[in-house]
Amino acid sequence: MGWGFAGPFVAVFGLVFLAPIGYALYLSLFQDRLIGGTSFVGLDNYGKALTDPRFWEGLTRVGLFLLVQVPVMLGIALFAALAIDSGRLYGKTFFRVAIFLPYAVPAVVASLIWGFMYGTQFGLVGNINDAFGVTLPNPLSPSLVLASIGNIVTWEFVGYNMLIFYSALKVVPRSLYEAAAIDGAGEWRVVTAIKLPAIRSALVIATIFSIIGSFQLFNEPSILQKLAPNAITSDFTPNVYTYSLSFSGQQHNYAATVAIVMGVLTAIIAYAVQLRGMRKG
Amino acid sequence: MSTHTTRRLLAALAVVSTLALTATACGSDASDAGAGGSGPKDVAAALEKGGKVTVWAWEPTLKKVVEDFEKKYPKVDVELVNAGTGDKQYTALQNAIAAGSGAPDVAQVEYYALGQFAIGKSVEDLSSYGAQKYGTTFTNGPWNAVTDDQAIHALPMDSGPMAFFYNKKVFDKHGIEVPTTWDGYVEAARALHKADPKIFITNDTGDAGATTSLIWQAGGRPYKADGTDITIDFNDQGVSRYTATWQKLLDEKLLAPTTSWSDAWYKGLADGSIATLSIGAWMPANLTSGVASASGDWRVAPLPQWTKGDKTSAENGGSSLAVPKAAKNKELAYAFTEFATTGAGASSRVAAGAFPATRADLESKAFLDTDFPYFGGQKANRIFAQSARDVGADWSYLPYQVYANSIFNDTVGKAYVSPTKLSEGLKAWQEASVTYGNEQGFTVNK
Amino acid sequence: MTTSLPTAAPGSTEPVGRTAAASSRAASGTTTSKRRERRLPHTPLHPRPSLPLTLVAGLVLVYTLLPLAWLVINATKDQNGLLDSFGLWFADDTHFWDNIGRTLTYDDGVFVRWLLNTLLYVAAGAGGATVLAVLGGYALATYDFPGRKAVFAVVLGAVAVPGTALAVPTFLMFSNMGLTNTPWAVIIPSLISPFGLYLMWVFAAEAVPTELLEAARIDGSGELRTFFTIALPLLMPGTVTVLLFSMVATWNNYFLPLIMIKDPDWYPLTLGLNAWNAQAQTAGGQAVFDLIITGSLLTIVPIVAVFLLLQRYWQSGLAAGSVKE
Structure with missing residues (x-):
């Protein structure tokens, strides 16, 4: 019976995820050159990927990104979810919609918006510089661009994660709060003793998917690349790297290899977090 | 005059003008014609037979060219598709070529990118359709960009001096x-x-x-x-x-x-x-x-x-029209390419603001004035x-x-x-x- | 149905694991107790709104809304106004309605076509994705079947492989199946929301107590009937969340259609807006930033409407599910 319910998902999943991955695995064993055509190379591509400095540089970058951005984003999202759920906000419906909204902005538009916000010439940064006679550092310079990307990702996904936490809080049985109130527990105590433990699975899942999202960082750097072509290189993140390998360089085989290596690394970390997160408590 | 008669007249005109074109082509380059097994005659026959041509291009002035072409050859249906600008389109083209289906009959390719398709032998050599007669039609820069010793890989559409x-x-x-x-x-x-x-x-x-x-x-x-x-x-x-x-x-x-x-x-x-x-x-x-x-x-x-x-x-920028090897209807594709890059098509594009690659347009008084x-x-x-x-x-x-x-x-x-x-x-x-x-x-x- | 609920005293005061939470929830949910609670003024369950908290949360609001303010303000400007005026304030004259009119009619009204395409993709893709995720998540949470644990591992592992590199293999596959350049190329991949599956799994584990299902089975309810009459109402908040996420994801789907769809007649809005954006980067092309911005605003409006429409199900779902409002 379980398969009856899970079957449709698994079938489509097989078609759109597993089959292309299988194909990618197959591709990763070959090399296709503009001159000379396709030849079988065994595991050579894997050897190349593991020693490719461009790959490792990108991986280190997303690792750093992950350590800083994910906690900040989830922290803000959790705070917003708890605040809205507490019922102590004026206009909580407005809060809910407004915080969620950035997630609904298409990528093309996000690039226009942030192009304006970050612009040192005509943008908000430029305007602030002019108005106050200061010189803010350029958010799109190589040293700051990762933080600027982190800011955009946070902006886009705070509302998304907030909703996950909020809807998880919604299924926490209200009787628990009643009982806590009878016991004289304060609001803070209710949060730490009841709400957080009750939504722990949602927290773990959000963390895992944020980790995967960080490792696959692609949209935001590729959007900003037009505005900061020199700060965001074609190997800025592993996923940007596979994209440019595959689409500009026609190196589909090597791109598939990098993607698989990346997938294995990501999966290992995601499993570790999953095991640890579910075991705790 | 009813539209029906008009159309028939136009079709007749089209045949005549194509024949004239064919005649000149044969006259000047008879030895090369048909080298690839498909000569100018096939183009004329294909135009008469009609069919569908898919064109991938982002150049806005081609819209008018398509209308004019369809008016001139009513049996040919041209579908103009903007499949992305520049490298996005090349990616799509490479993918379609790799997949073995879905490639267009004509594709816009910038001069700097043409080499990739030429070396991969994924575009037709247009000299087998009689394109060598255009050796002096185009200005030097664009013409050099689409040809090498062996082949004509595309016809120049515009240029960017x-x-x-x-x-x-x-x-x-x-x-x-x-x-x-x-x-x-x-x-x-x-x-x-x-x-x-x-x-x-x-x-x-x-x-x-x-x-x-x-x-x-x-x-x-x-x-x-x-x-x-x-x-x-x-x-x-x-x-x-x-x-x-x-x-x-x-x-x-x-x-x-x-x-x-x-x-x-x-x-x-x-x-x-x-x-x-x-x-x-x-x-x-x-x-x-x-x-x-x-x-x-x-x-x-x-x-x-x-x-x-x-x-x-x-030169800075500029693009050509190429016929992919994977095209379904190559003769018609060549006919459209020829129409859009030389003669009436080229002139109508210049009138709409494109910069010509053809000497005649470049030297015309109207253009210069x-x-x-x-x-x-x-x-x-x-x-x-x-x-x-x-x-x-x-x-x-x-x-x-x-x-x-x-x-x-x-x-x-x-x-x-x-x-x-x-x-x-x-x-x-x-x-x-x-x-x-x-x-x-x-x-x-x- | 509610009559078959086991009634018991509220659970322990500090439940920590999932089991404690689940059992205590099963214990409390009757509609009568809910109605009674609603009348209580300013208890810990119905606290007084707090100004300081609102102000602090308001900071988050400024953060999310300021960039959007730019979008709204600039949707009132024409191309000249965009170039000449300050970004976060209005130009001298407003072109808002004019912009909307031009966006909808530009290039023979192609925007409307893209809008309809997007609606099709969202209805089929996001609707389907939600159904598959709810069914799958429910199965994983409530049934013990062979291969159950593997599903989690395989899905997580597959999701970890970056999609950008799978685009080309997927394209080649779909091309062989003759699906490229058809709506199916967008809809079929949209049917899978791994995140939705997990969310539903987590929600189902929390929200659908096994006791309830067993009670229903004892009452002689079939598996499907149990699912539709008992589980589905309990899963409503999660379902709505997953539906909302899938809708936004499908609505904003860009990368896959970019590769799969070459015929502008089948473009979703995102590809259309991108094509307009690319026009400004083309020799001889027309820069239509004004239409892009207005078009983007129009693109967001339906999402907001859906959000407002769906959010009441967070409440009504809960009424059936025994929790608070």
Whole structure:
């Protein structure tokens, strides 16, 4: 019976995820050159990927990104979810919609918006510089661009994660709060003793998917690349790297290899977090 | 006259004119016709039979061409698809070729990208359709870009001889002379920026196309390709002329850090803070529509020269129409390509603002005498036409220039955001391009 | 149905694991107790709104809304106004309605076509994705079947492989199946929301107590009937969340259509807006930033409407599910 319910998902999943991955695995064993055509190379591509400095540089970058951005984003999202759920906000419906909204902005538009916000010439940064006679550092310079990307990702996904936490809080049985109130527990105590433990699975899942999202960082750097072509290189993140390998360089085989290596690394970390997160408590 | 009769008459006319074309083709190049098993006659027959042609192109003036073509050949149905601009479309094209289905019959390909399709043998050699008769129809630059010793890989659709666009209002306001040499350009850049720190002589965040074009003008020939034997050398005199000048602009921060084609770029062109552009002759259409508010402020001049008194130019951009090997209806595809790039199609595109690659259009009185109200009534086409004649000879791109350009900012870009020198950046670009070429089976610098 | 609920005293005061939470929830949910609670003024369950908290949360609001303010303000400007005026304030004259009109009619009204395409993709893709995720998540949470644990591992592992590199293999596959350049190429991949599956799994584990299902089975209810009459109402908040996420994801789907769809007649809005953006980067092309911005605003409006429409199900779902409002 379980398969009856899970079957449709698994079938489509097989078609759109597993089959292309299988194909990618197959591709990763070959090399296709503009001159000379396709030849079988065994595991050579894997050897190349593991020693490719461009790959490792990108991986280190997303690792750093992950350590800083994910906690900040989830922290803000959790705070917003708890605040809205507490019922102590004026206009909580407005809060809910407004915080969620950035997630609904298409990528093309996000690039226009942030192009304006970050612009040192005509943008908000430029305007602030002019108005106050200061010189803010350029958010799109190589040293700051990762933080600027982190800011955009946070902006886009705070509302998304907030909703996950909020809807998880919604299924926490209200009787628990009643009982806590009878016991004289304060609001803070209710949060730490009841709400957080009750939504722990949602927290773990959000963390895992944020980790995967960080490792696959692609949209935001590729959007900003037009505005900061020199700060965001074609190997800025592993996923940007596979994209440019595959689409500009026609190196589909090597791109598939990098993607698989990346997938294995990501999966290992995601499993570790999953095991640890579910075991705790 | 009923539409029915009109159509029949038009069809008859079409047949007659095609026959005439065929006759001339046979007359001049009879020996080559049919070399690939498919001669001009097949084209005429295919037009009469009719069918469907899918065209992938982003060039806006083709819309009118399609209408005219369908009117002339009512049995042919042309579907014009914008499958993406530039490298997006090339990716789609490569994917469709790899998949073995879904490739268009005609594809727009920029000159710099054509080598990739030619070397991969994924486009038809158009000489087997009689295209060699156009040897003198097109100007030299574009024609050299679509042909090599063996084959005609595409027909030139437009060209981009470079010119110097400057905001006269800004130069006048600050009493600064419009430069005619690159040394003068650097002087003007300093003077403008000093007069108003908001003003930059131009914007530049590292653009492979612009850089290679200026190197081209400076006499640099970093790429040499002979089949799969390639030499890449960013050490010649032309290159060092370019880097010496541009390094000054970078060191003194005289270039606006605005990326071309962004909305901030359009803003800078509108408010005068980007004072000049050295760019292809196709730019007027973009200025007129995108920066309408600055109408009357801008003027056109020949490119500044590397040596005083010289008259050298280069090409910047421009594209061709190619027929992929995977096309379903190659004869019709060639017929459309021919129509759109020569004769009536080319003229209608020029009328709509495209910059011609055909000598006849380039030299026509109407073209040369066109007033540009946007440029204060200037007859700008005269400058562009002269530039087309002055384009430096023997330039070639890499057969994998699309990839090389995609890593330009990884390497040369460092010179724009760090103390790395431009010459070091170009060296790194050269090395990365050499590595890639050898990996792909070319023989590069060996 | 509610009559078959086991009734018991509220659970322990500090439940920590999932089991404690689940059992205590099963214990409390009757509609009568809910109605009674609603009348209580300012208890810990119905606290008084707090100004300081609102102000602090308001900072988050400024953060999310400021960039959007730019979008709204600039949708009132024409191309000249965009170039000449300050970004975060209005231009001298407003072109808002004019912009909307031009966006809808530009290029023979192609925007409307893209809008309809997007609606099709969202209805089929996001609707389907939600159904598959709810069914799958429910199965994983409530049934013990062979291969259950593997499903989690395989899905997580597959999701970890970057999609950008799978695009080309997927394209080649779909091309062989003759699906490229058809709506199916967008809809079929949209049917899978791995995140939705997990969310539903987590929600189902929390929200659907096994006791309830067993009670229903004892009452002789079939598996499907149990699912529709008992589980589905309890899963409503999660379902709505997953539906909302899938809708936004499908609405903003860009990368896959970019590769799969070459015919502008089948473009979704995102590809259309991108094509307009690319026009400004084309020799001889027309820069239409004004239409892009207005078009983007129009693109967001339906999402907001759906959000407002769906959010009441967070409440009504809960009424059936025994929790608070």
